[in-house]
Amino acid sequence: MSDALQLPVVDLSSPDCLSTANSIRQACIDYGFFYLVNHGVDEELVKKVFEQSGKFFSLPVEDKMKLVRRNHRGYTTLNTIKLDSTSSSTKGDTREGFYIGPPADDLNQWPLEEDLPSWRSTVETYYRKVESVGTKLLSLIALSLKLDEDFFEKIGALNEPLSIIGLLHYPGDHLDSSGEEIYGASAHSDYGMITLLATDGVPGLQICREKSEQPQVWEDVPSLSGAFIVNIGDMMERWTNCMFRSVLHRVLPPEQERYSVAFFANPGKDCVIECLESCCSESCPPRFPPIKYLEYMEERLRLAYGV
Ligand SMILES: O=C(O)CCC(=O)C(=O)O
Numbered sequence: 001m002s003d004a005l006q007l008p009v010v011d012l013s014s015p016d017c018l019s020t021a022n023s024i025r026q027a028c029i030d031y032g033f034f035y036l037v038n039h040g041v042d043e044e045l046v047k048k049v050f051e052q053s054g055k056f057f058s059l060p061v062e063d064k065m066k067l068v069r070r071n072h073r074g075y076t077t078l079n080t081i082k083l084d085s086t087s088s089s090t091k092g093d094t095r096e097g098f099y100i101g102p103p104a105d106d107l108n109q110w111p112l113e114e115d116l117p118s119w120r121s122t123v124e125t126y127y128r129k130v131e132s133v134g135t136k137l138l139s140l141i142a143l144s145l146k147l148d149e150d151f152f153e154k155i156g157a158l159n160e161p162l163s164i165i166g167l168l169h170y171p172g173d174h175l176d177s178s179g180e181e182i183y184g185a186s187a188h189s190d191y192g193m194i195t196l197l198a199t200d201g202v203p204g205l206q207i208c209r210e211k212s213e214q215p216q217v218w219e220d221v222p223s224l225s226g227a228f229i230v231n232i233g234d235m236m237e238r239w240t241n242c243m244f245r246s247v248l249h250r251v252l253p254p255e256q257e258r259y260s261v262a263f264f265a266n267p268g269k270d271c272v273i274e275c276l277e278s279c280c281s282e283s284c285p286p287r288f289p290p291i292k293y294l295e296y297m298e299e300r301l302r303l304a305y306g307v
């Protein structure tokens with residue numbers, strides 16, 4: 001039931017911004033997913049983040065639990081989050097995670113420097129680098145929607161953005177004898193504007209392009225060395241009245257251990273997301289009412305954590 005997919009490739013270093021914007025537009029309409037190459041984040045830095053992530057998840061569970069998730073930051077254990085809140089499975093997803101928000105706020109939790117030297121500085125450097133790639137990509141997305149390139153800045157979406165890094169670990173040795181359908185990450189769409197994902201190359205990620213089609217067709221998204229896998233999130237889907245699609249995706253329980261690092265580029269908490277004028281008309285009215293990002297995010301997190 002699954003075929004490998006050839007997603008479009010977008011080159012961030014191309015000097016021809018309009019042609020790049022056009023290929024982004026087509027990719028977002030057709031797939032909601034694309035590969036981003038020549039993004040400017042050093043391969044060495046990406047490697048270091050994966051190393052630091054591996055070091056954290058290798059700590060004894062008692063040590064990881066000292067940083068258990070508070071204010072949506074820190075460690076989540078295996079099976080605590082179920083991204084598909086509609087699933088009847090009684091168990092959460094078989095992955096553990098560590099979530100880090102903006103370096104400038106004081107909600108983040110960090111391992112002690114003496115336990116994991118350079119952990120915090122590596123992750124903060126990665127945050128800032130990928131955040132700036134995300135900002136550049138958002139200006140191209142604005143161009144692709146025939147808006148000014150600083151459109152998202154002007155509407156306040158980049159005002160204290162609530163972007164989050166998720167360091168993710170799928171152990172791969174997690175056997176389930178109950179026969180229940182369990183995923184590394186169950187089917188979901190991402191909440192924010194765009195997500196920039198780096199993986200260690202171990203397969204598992206799949207997308208479902210037509211969620212209402214039955215049976216659902218899931219297609220494998222292979223990793224592309226050195227590229228980020230970028231996907232459109234729910235806020236971009238709402239701005240564009242579903243022209244750009246926030247596509248359902250999931251991670252199969254990997255047979256082999258798997259690590260990934262997701263950068264969720266989210267708007268600021270007070271940003272109100274409402275349909276762009278150019279994306280609606282009398283015959284095509286807005287499909288969603290305006291919503292404040294914080295309200296949307298809190299509801300989705302509440303459902304995912306089942307609280
Ligand atoms: O680990 C992955 O490849 C994808 C993770 C994901 O989709 C998410 O955390 O939202």
Ligand SMILES: [Fe+2]
Pocket residue numbers: 188189190249
């Ligand atoms: Fe996701």
